[in-house]
Amino acid sequence: MILALETSCDETSAALIHEGRVLSNAVSSQIALHEEYGGVVPELAAREHLRNLLPTVRKALADSGADLSQVKAVAATQGPGLPSALMAGLKAAQAVAYTLRIPFLGINHHEAHLYSPWISGSPPAADFAVFEPNISLVVSGGHTMLFYVATEGRHRLLGSTLDDAAGECFDKVGKLLRLPYPAGPMIDRLAAQGNPNAHQFPRPLMGEPNYDFSFSGLKTSVRYHLRDHPELAEDARSLSDLCASVQAAIVDVLTTKTMAAAKRLQVRCITASGGVTCNSALRASLTRACHRHQLRLRLAEKALCTDNAAMIGILAERKLLAREIVMDLDADIRPNWELESSACS
Numbered sequence: 001m002i003l004a005l006e007t008s009c010d011e012t013s014a015a016l017i018h019e020g021r022v023l024s025n026a027v028s029s030q031i032a033l034h035e036e037y038g039g040v041v042p043e044l045a046a047r048e049h050l051r052n053l054l055p056t057v058r059k060a061l062a063d064s065g066a067d068l069s070q071v072k073a074v075a076a077t078q079g080p081g082l083p084s085a086l087m088a089g090l091k092a093a094q095a096v097a098y099t100l101r102i103p104f105l106g107i108n109h110h111e112a113h114l115y116s117p118w119i120s121g122s123p124p125a126a127d128f129a130v131f132e133p134n135i136s137l138v139v140s141g142g143h144t145m146l147f148y149v150a151t152e153g154r155h156r157l158l159g160s161t162l163d164d165a166a167g168e169c170f171d172k173v174g175k176l177l178r179l180p181y182p183a184g185p186m187i188d189r190l191a192a193q194g195n196p197n198a199h200q201f202p203r204p205l206m207g208e209p210n211y212d213f214s215f216s217g218l219k220t221s222v223r224y225h226l227r228d229h230p231e232l233a234e235d236a237r238s239l240s241d242l243c244a245s246v247q248a249a250i251v252d253v254l255t256t257k258t259m260a261a262a263k264r265l266q267v268r269c270i271t272a273s274g275g276v277t278c279n280s281a282l283r284a285s286l287t288r289a290c291h292r293h294q295l296r297l298r299l300a301e302k303a304l305c306t307d308n309a310a311m312i313g314i315l316a317e318r319k320l321l322a323r324e325i326v327m328d329l330d331a332d333i334r335p336n337w338e339l340e341s342s343a344c345s
């Protein structure tokens with residue numbers, strides 16, 4: 001059994017994993033704490049992780065029905081993420097490994113997202129028997145990346161955002177509209193009542209022959225549009241139309257680029273994960289596009305889209321099975337850890 005911890009940003013999470021099954025996945029979110037600052041405050045996040053770690057681990061143990069003596073390895077997110085936040089989880093995991101004299105694994109947060117769409121069901125379990133080559137969209141508050149995943153453990157970064165991430169764009173537009181942080185879920189809800197064609201916002205880099213993204217221009221054009229039409233943020237109807245139109249621009253770009261990659265690399269499967277994958281318009285758009293092109297689609301389950309320790313533990317278990325390196329107990333955090341492309345054609 002593996003105990004996994006995730007503390008890279010503003011969620012403290014602990015999970016117990018056994019033979020591909022998620023026995024428990026406790027998540028303590030700090031959203032309420034950071035909301036009044038309109039974004040994550042690293043120092044507060046670190047303190048909150050320290051406060052929440054033990055209760056969250058206790059909850060994960062209680063939910064799984066297991067006890068610490070059954071834990072045979074411990075994993076934690078090693079990077080990328082906020083340094084002080086990563087430090088809290090990593091050092092706690094290493095302390096457990098030291099005390100129990102069991103192996104420790106430091107996991108790349110993005111790599112864990114990449115394989116999270118293969119975890120599904122209730123209770124959730126990973127099914128790598130049905131794994132197939134895929135194009136994987138990882139789309140969150142901090143990152144927007146497209147990967148080609150050839151086989152398990154072999155992936156290549158195709159492109160990423162040059163400036164703001166898609167989630168960041170949702171959140172910054174939300175700030176302009178004075179919506180609570182993080183604004184993605186609220187924009188999603190408001191957009192459901194709105195007309196996505198009410199305003200034409202730019203679709204940056206959408207037609208370019210590359211897999212890079214850029215969302216800061218889109219946010220700026222919303223800012224100018226609001227400056228010229230302040231009344232749009234005033235009544236509910238206009239606000240919904242505005243949200244639907246911004247959302248449509250983001251979703252169009254994400255879907256178009258993902259499908260172009262699938263066509264170019266001739267894969268038959270698309271996967272998506274990260275907080276923005278909770279977005280209902282993105283889920284619907286990818287579903288439609290995959291249906292049209294007869295591709296299989298695996299969207300990470302909503303509970304596993306946002307940051308969670310289950311995906312960290314599932315990947316750690318695969319790495320142990322593949323006999324990948326177990327780390328020194330004094331391994332350090334890697335706040336800027338880029339997910340290296342592992343050899344694949």
Ligand code: KG4
Nearest residue numbers: 140141142167182184188275276279306307
């Ligand atoms: O993966 P995540 O929990 O944290 C990061 O690693 O960043 O993603 C959080 C991001 C935020 O930007 C939030 O606004 C966005 O995901 N998000 C959404 C939705 N739910 C969360 N964006 C659009 N629609 C949603 N339903």
Ligand code: ZN
Nearest residue numbers: 140274306307
């Ligand atoms: Zn994440």
